[in-house]
Amino acid sequence: SWEATQYCKDAFLKVGFHVMPGLFSTPEKDVEMFHELFSNPDFKPDMLKIYPTLVVPGTELYVLWKKGEFTPYRDEEAARVIAQAKKFVSRYCRIMRIDRDIPTFKIADGVRKTNLRELVVDELGKAGLKCSCIRCREAGLASRFKQIDFDNVQMHRMDYEASGGKEVFLSFDTAEDYLVGFVRLRAFENGQGVNCGIRELRVYGEQVAIGDKNENAFQHKQFGKQLLQGAERIAKEDFGAKSLKVTSGVGVREYYRKNGYELEKPYVVKNF
DSSP: OHHHHHHHHHTTOOOEEEEOTTSSOOHHHHHHHHHHHHHSTTOOOSEEEEOOOOBOTTSHHHHHHHTTSOOOOOHHHHHHHHHHHGGGOOTTOEEEEESOOOOGGGOSBSOOOSOHHHHHHHHHHHTTOOOOSHHHHBHHHHTTTSOOOGGGOEEEEEEEEETTEEEEEEEEEOTTOOEEEEEEEEEEEOSSSEEEEEEEEEEOSOOOOTTOOOTTOGGGTTHHHHHHHHHHHIIIIISOOSEEEEOOOGGGHHHHHHTTOEEETTEEEEEO
């Protein structure tokens, strides 16, 4: 798995892990697993999906459960384990999902409540903690419930080593620590010099149609452009890169073209 992780990151792809707490494990071992994920440079995923083990009919696990040889985490225990594990999840990681979308009537044993993420938040609150993952800090989600103060948005830089390379997580955060946008920049030696690329560039908020204006829309406040320019500066000045590659979707290639990038499939590339 560590080799696959490095191959993907060196290709400037995002990397997501699926983890299954409670699969022939203990709460202590599962919490330690999360610590390992974010302390061991061989891993350090960009995204996580946390799926507590469920027992469903028609599986070998169901047979073991019927024999009394396996017991999964139930609601409260799963929430406690994940809440403890969240302490180790880095700010550069997005927890995309907690628990699977399996109808309750199809679950023989395990987590049955569909709001497990809320139960985890409650557990964190009891301990006076909060999650710092991307999803829990997204300004777009927070804007549904409160006004985001753009007057106190600042750029922050987080450097870390992972999978044989150097990573920079450049972000715009509000004074209340809500995440407005970020860029993932990676640099590594490939035998011919420094290879540098953007693995993800994202600004959170409501979609605004091209040509329309919305003063409160995050995407139209130049945060993305500033993040892109910041990544270019770091690639050129800090890493000595001669060019910068971007893993770009077809729909945003025109955006990069306007910022000096040219298509060199599968990337768009800017030469310095």
